[in-house]
Amino acid sequence: MRRLSIGFVSALTCFLAACSTPAALSSDVTVMRLPHNMNESHPIHQSLVHFAELAEEKSGGTLRFDIFPNGQLGSEREAIELTQTGAVDATKVSATALESFSPFYALFSIPYLFADQDHYYEVMESAIATDIYDSTSDSGFFGLTYYDAGTRNMYTIDQPVREPEDLAGLKIRVQPSETAIQMTRLMGGAPTPMAFGEVYTALQQGVIDGTENNETALIANNHGEVAKDYSYTEHAIVPDLLIFSKLRWDSFSEEERAIIREAANESSQFHKELWAEEIQRSVEAAEELGVTFHEDVNKEAFRDLVEPMHEAVRSNEMMAPYYERIREMEKEE
Ligand code: GCU
Known part of the structure; x- marks a missing residue:
């Protein structure tokens, strides 16, 4: 099972490396790939599209994310591995899927850990979350923000x-x-x-x-x-997390990093509102x-x-x- 998964990821890595940025795009446009496992009708898809729009707008069109929904580039585990190798630039996964990459992420999945939604939001918007997000920086990716995934x-x-x-x-x-x-x-x-x-x-x-x-x-x-x-x-x-490839991140200027961070945080807040309506x-x-x-x-x-x-x-x-x-x-x- 594990061998199959590695095979899948390396085959996909080769395939993705082969399809380069479309020639029509100016060379100062960075086109990035962001796969996830939900379909287009799911609120997380809408919030990721919002993130991509914000990044494009704030960068004057130079930072673009192409979103691949429906698990078309693989399961959550495979999407994490692709992000780790830099074959894709970012992905959204459940925090639970990250615990085999760093044990700290397992904290978010401990049953009855959070007392209520306010406690959860407070923790997710504190340094505890960012410390945990950084725990995988040496293994190729880190967490950028969270998206509410309800109870x-x-x-x-x-x-x-x-x-x-x-x-x-x-x-x-x-x-x-x-x-x-x-x-x-x-x-x-x-x-x-x-x-x-x-x-x-x-x-x-x-x-x-x-x-x-x-x-x-x-x-x-x-x-x-x-x-x-x-x-x-x-x-x-358990939150959903937007994780980002270290390889791509290290190639960005400080300004580009700030734009992406801002887009991520704003899309996370946008998602909170959307989430409440979608649950209803x-x-x-x-x-x-x-x-x-x-x-x-x-x-x-x-x-x-x-x-x-x-x-x-x-x-x-x-x-x-x-x-x-x-x-x-x-x-x-
Ligand atoms: C939630 C979560 C997803 C995750 C799914 C699962 O819906 O938002 O990211 O994939 O649970 O149970 O696997």
């Missing part, structure tokens, strides 16, 4: 998840990450890791009994056609599809079951300071 909840084909017992024996698709696997196991389910692009078919074919994600997946990715019970376990708030719209559309939203979930029970994950971070010398800082910010709220 993750369990949803299943035909039974609500109110108590841990309800998950017993259920095959739940999780993101391919140790943290997600451990979390789902502790919560009571049988974790089945797979790339996001495969989830709809896996639900349809009954390969899995359910999965966990924010509400947009029900509509933008059609999961609500098959999964009819969405239960508010609210077990994780997704819930309404999913209800029309026959999805039932369950609020009566025993979150306390799930929270207690994942406590060993908190304990593990607290007793990890490297991670503990970050964890404690996040906790402190909760108290200051």
Whole structure:
């Protein structure tokens, strides 16, 4: 599996290197590639398009990003590897997908880490986030900004998840990450890791009994056609991150870097507003599809079951300071 993925990335790297900047463009226009795994109807696509527009506008047309949606250049893991080698310039991935590149990113996926949305925003806009973003600078990329990806909840084909017992024996698709696997196991389910692009078919074919994600997946990715019970376990708030290739970044002037940073931060704020509207719209559309939203979930029970994950971070010398800082910010709220 790992060998296949490396093969895929090197083949794609050669292919991308072969297609150079179109001749018609003036040589002082830098055209960059930004792939991601969602389709054009997903809010993250709109926010990435907004980022590209802002960068182009602020640079007087000299910094251009071509966006490749739908995972057409590969899964999140493959997109990270392409960014690392500089075959693409940036990508948007879930923070969960980054934990095998630097353990610090795993913090964002710890279940019940953030007390609420305000606490989450505060942490994501603090030095804690930027320290973590820089932890991969020596391995070819770094994080530039975050995009709200809502709260993750369990949803299943035909039974609500109110108590841990309800998950017993259920095959739940999780993101391919140790943290997600451990979390789902502790919560009571049988974790089945797979790339996001495969989830709809896996639900349809009954390969899995359910999965966990924010509400947009029900509509933008059609999961609500098959999964009819969405239960508010609210077990994780995991950001999407815009990561950038170090190779490309190092070739920029200070002015270009400032433009890209500004475009990234503005698009992140734009996304926050869009996100709230899209969640509302997704819930309404999913209800029309026959999805039932369950609020009566025993979150306390799930929270207690994942406590060993908190304990593990607290007793990890490297991670503990970050964890404690996040906790402190909760108290200051
Ligand atoms: C969220 C997240 C995506 C991620 C997906 C997943 O939708 O925004 O970046 O790919 O979860 O579960 O894989």
